[in-house]
Amino acid sequence: DAAVLDWSARPDCLVTVDMLMEGVDFTLDTATPERIGRKALAVNLSDIAAMAGKPVACVVALALPQSGGYELGQRLTSGLLPLAEEFGVVLAGGDTNTWQGPLVLSITVLGEPTGRGPVLRSGARPGDWICVTGPLGGSLLGHHLDFTPRVREALALHEATTLHSLIDISDGLAADLGHILEESRVGAVLQAESIPITPAAHEMSRTDHRSPLDHALADGEDFELIFTLAPDEGQRLLARPPAGVAVHHIGDVTAEEGLILRHADGRRVSLASLGWKHPFTSR
Amino acid sequence: DAAVLDWSARPDCLVTVDMLMEGVDFTLDTATPERIGRKALAVNLSDIAAMAGKPVACVVALALPQSGGYELGQRLTSGLLPLAEEFGVVLAGGDTNTWQGPLVLSITVLGEPTGRGPVLRSGARPGDWICVTGPLGGSLLGHHLDFTPRVREALALHEATTLHSLIDISDGLAADLGHILEESRVGAVLQAESIPITPAAHEMSRTDHRSPLDHALADGEDFELIFTLAPDEGQRLLARPPAGVAVHHIGDVTAEEGLILRHADGRRVSLASLGWKHPFTSR
Incomplete structure (x- = not known):
């Protein structure tokens, strides 16, 4: 199903998505899962900053390897959550999957403009x-x-x-x-x-x-x-x-x-x- | 950057994400890219239906194979767009990537509840x-x-x-x-x-x-x-x-x-x- 966010005090909704892929955006032998999870959120927060907006909520889609996927998912999330908290971003939902392929993270962030509107x-x-x-x-x-x-x-x-x-x-x-x-x-x-x-x-x-x-x-x-x-x-x-x-x-x-x-x-x-x-x- | 959606007449924001992966949710030898693109949006619209909400907009993140990725991306999108149009959903943005791995699609849909609110x-x-x-x-x-x-x-x-x-x-x-x-x-x-x-x-x-x-x-x-x-x-x-x-x-x-x-x-x-x-x- 879907998450419900109260948007009543917010005239516009800013939305941005970024996908990070193992072997392209990071490698698991040079970065910890916590740093990778943090980065996947941070690049999206940067997209909201690029509009001079305030981030509000995120949803996280994961394709995890079957072997060790559960622990990896936990570690990605524990890297992401402190950054979400620092910027007041609610983790509103997600879709967690496993497969035989490399790790993929796709995060969507919703934000709101300030009273001055977004900067383009x-x-x-x-x-x-x-x-x-x-x-x-x-x-x-x-x-x-x-x-x-x-x-x-x-x-x-x-x-x-x-x-x-x-x-x-x-x-x-x-x-x-x-x-x-x-x-x-x-x-x-x-x-x-x-x-x-x-x-x-x-x-x-x-x-x-x-x-x-x-x-x-x-x-x-x-x-x-x-x-x-x-x-x-x-x-x-x-x-x-x-x-x-x-x-x-x-x-x-x-x-x-x-x-x-x-x-x-x-x-x-x-x-x-x-x-x-x-x-x-x-x- | 981020897309800007006018949410002024909408009190709440429904948000849902689904990721589809080649070899798990579909195979490219048994389904055309157009059907796969359509499905990736349809599963998200179903999540909005599950709240008795109206879908409004979507963002699409793709991990495409490097060889043939451009044409594949075009075909996925051309399968997705008629369904988006049928349900009044704006394609608000996306993140298109290439890699050596299998095809991955992650779609996030934003929706709004009716005046009666969402059904949980x-x-x-x-x-x-x-x-x-x-x-x-x-x-x-x-x-x-x-x-x-x-x-x-x-x-x-x-x-x-x-x-x-x-x-x-x-x-x-x-x-x-x-x-x-x-x-x-x-x-x-x-x-x-x-x-x-x-x-x-x-x-x-x-x-x-x-x-x-x-x-x-x-x-x-x-x-x-x-x-x-x-x-x-x-x-x-x-x-x-x-x-x-x-x-x-x-x-x-x-x-x-x-x-x-x-x-x-x-x-x-x-x-x-x-x-x-x-x-x-x-x-």
Whole structure:
């Protein structure tokens, strides 16, 4: 049957789904079931944050291996529940299955917008500042499992200023900013030296010889927020950011379409979408 | 990100999720992708029917094989969309992935209760009639893929009479009636000769030598409704059922717990739960 949620005080319903698959999004020999369960919820909470919404409830569908499936299901759930509690999310129902295949988790989260409504990808305007909420790159070294979804940050920003557009970084800075640009029919110039880069991106750079900036632009699964806002609002925000919220001004929206990276020496490089694409082999 | 649904005229939100897995719920060599996509939505609509609710929107998560995944995804969706349209369900979003594993579909449906509220499993009372909306058994011969979820029937019954409890038959008559009995803390006596049986159950019986009644009690995936109501309401309903709704009175709720099958010759058999259980091997 279905779960019943009281939605009487909530005008809109935000809904998002993400599926994680063993061997693609995680491996059971490199991550504990608790971390995997937590991540499966966290990526959905990040999608609600990307609308500046409040998460309310979730349902969880599992395909568990027959051997050891019961214990695995328990451990996934015990990893997920503390995060649900931290963000006030009710586990409203689920569908637990077993099979001979690899582990699959599919979580759907319902949320509600604030009184100011949701923030969409489509509202960026030429002249807007482009900002991010934290350093990027190298998430594969651990952050992709243990990140904290930027729900509180999105709500605080939505209250403190007027956001024109908003998205979370799952595919990578270039690809997700690309979604904003496409849906807003605008372009952007990013200042290379302004993009905050994680220590993990530097660490990966030492072994794979891709630059730390490359990692910050393309790795994905940072789950920080990209947002745009009017320059005067941006200046006000930088001067007095909400408590606990980091704001980095990394570039500006342009009327001309396309995504340009400007280096400190003045070189301008056009960025094709560097993010991850679904690798359909039949296309 | 998330989809935004206008919920302002809807006090409650019903939410349900079902995951279907290749090799467990279907095989691609015995069912077309279109039928599989349709079923994945239909089982969820049946869950909304089980609350006498109206389905509103769905989100679809897919794990597709890399080879041929794009075409398969298109065919699953084209099987699902006509059913969504028939029941006024908006495809609000999704998450499409590829991997080396078997096909997995996870669909979440959001719905709303009618003005009379949802009907739960927990309201059956001693003396209630137990009714079903159609013949049972043998669904494996095709019905489990091509059934029509009883959304319209549930709404019509909810409007025409006062339902005390309601559930859809996914695990089997005995198992799903068992859920009502357990949550209502009551028992039941079923009249064997009153249980409507499908031609498919008779057909399977000829080869596997299980009785047609056994199939009707235990096969599952009938996706008919079981409901209970006061005897006088039941008599009124039988005399004038809503247009297009079949009503079969198959037994009665008892104060004494347990589920009894009474045969025409007076024999009484206690039914343990005959339905399907999750086969965890580690338990």
